[in-house]
Amino acid sequence: MVRILLVGFLIFTAGCATVPRSTVVVPVETTLEGLCSKYALDCSWDGVAQTVSMDYGGQRIQALVGSSLVMVGKNKLSLSAPIKRHRGAVVVPPDFEKLVFGPADQKTAAGGGSFLGRRLGKVVVDAGHGGKDPGAIGFGRLKEKDVNLDIASRVARNLKEAGVDVIQTRSDDDFIALAERTAAASRPGVDLFISIHSNATKSRRASGIEVYYVGPLNLEDKCEVQRLQNERKLCGLLNMRKDSSDLKGVVTDMLYTYKVADAPRLAEAVARGLSQAVGQVSRGSKAARYYVLRNTLVPAVLVEVGFISNPKEAAQLKEGAYRQKIADAITKSLMRYVYAQGI
Ligand SMILES: [Zn+2]
Structure with missing residues (x-):
């Protein structure tokens, strides 16, 4: 058969x-x-x-x-x-x-079937850190995990209202392992992974938006245990023959090609859209080797929504209205990118 x-x-x-x-x-x-x-x-x-x-x-x-x-x-x-x-x-x-x-x-x-289709399937919205991992501690003891969760939840709500299926890696103050976050992006029909973080540095003056996409992966990266597990999970969902390692290689190469082509453009679109909407400087889109970017198989971006170490930005990031503005800009940039590019 x-x-x-x-x-x-x-x-x-x-x-x-x-x-x-x-x-x-x-x-x-x-x-x-x-x-x-x-x-x-x-x-x-x-x-x-x-x-x-x-x-x-x-x-x-x-x-x-x-x-x-x-x-x-x-x-x-x-x-x-x-x-x-x-x-x-x-x-x-x-x-x-x-x-x-x-x-x-x-x-x-x-x-x-949405994976290679022309419509947007599910989007994984990942709120960085959580639970025992507070992430960065900003000005006025503002915790990154709280800012991330609130903005990620707002992005998720926006996307759902736009008719997009959303998977949130956490919707509470829970600790979720990085591996689990990337595994969520290997579920059926997932097209995109977006991770929300807040920036911090020792200098209180640093400010602005940064968006990361995955940099080139070497052989070691491609053989990372979690990545292989995610590949197995995804290939299993595609009903591939278990003994067909060649085809699995083709699929994963294809996914990688797809991911590395799309993620930088998506990152740039989000960086530009977000910086314009909230009036913060765009520090640009950058390649990085973060775990969640390396080990997701679909295009993935990590958005640093602002510097909680900067007193002015921290004050803004405490405000619900400003968080909503960020969430709206992320959603809009993402949707505009997807439907303009046919991701
Ligand atoms: Zn973070």
């Missing part, structure tokens, strides 16, 4: 490129990627030859971008319009599904 893969046509052979991801919101059923996901097919993309191939119903199906011709085994099918590339996605005409796959069946991809 052909086992289900959610690798999509990002699988590629040597010398072939992956499909660039769409930069617009394209209805998932009109992209070939969406169809591959819907029918749980392992679709291969050859970026050099511009062909897509897959096996379905015992037949080899091959399609060429720019052509309305589809080969199903030895039979030629003619579509109503050519297959196109639209801002990175392979878009098929409406009759493609009916002609090539016959009546739509009810199979859905494991894990909800």
Whole structure:
């Protein structure tokens, strides 16, 4: 029996490129990627030859971008319009599904299918520190863990109101291990991980916003125990064959490529949006090797919402209205980024 893969046509052979991801919101059923996901097919993309191939119903199906011709085994099918590339996605005409796959069946991809789709799945909102770990202690004994939790809860509320599924790593003053936080981001359908922190330095003058994304990982980082555990968890959810270490490698490489491409741009969008909204200087988006960034498999950013060691910022960060402003700006930047880029 052909086992289900959610690798999509990002699988590629040597010398072939992956499909660039769409930069617009394209209805998932009109992209070939969406169809591959819907029918749980392992679709291969050859970026050099511009062909897509897959096996379905015992037949080899091959399609060429720019052509309305589809080969199903030895039979030629003619579509109503050519297959196109639209801002990175392979878009098929409406009759493609009916002609090539016959009546739509009810199979859905494991894990909800949003992972490679064009809509935002779940977002993990992580409030840094908590419980026995207060994080930084700021001016006036302001505890980082409290600021983080309140802002993270406000971001979570905003996202839920916008119709986004949210997982909060903590919604109380609890101690949550870092490993557990990253494991939350390996649950089905999770697309993004956002961690909320507050900054502190010895100097009371430092101020502003910083947003971190993961820097390049070396082999040791990639073999980190928690990362491997998260990979196993995710691959299990994708119904991958347990003995298929090659495919697992492809998936994790693909995830890494996806993550390293998206996270810096998302970090920059949040840094800019947040700094403009609250009138604080943006200290920029920066690569870092924080545990939660290294060990999450989806794009992840860590937002330092301000310096609690700076008396002026600490006073602002105590205020509910200011925290809400931060949460609103984070939510807005995130949503704007996701829907502009088609994450
Ligand atoms: Zn922190």
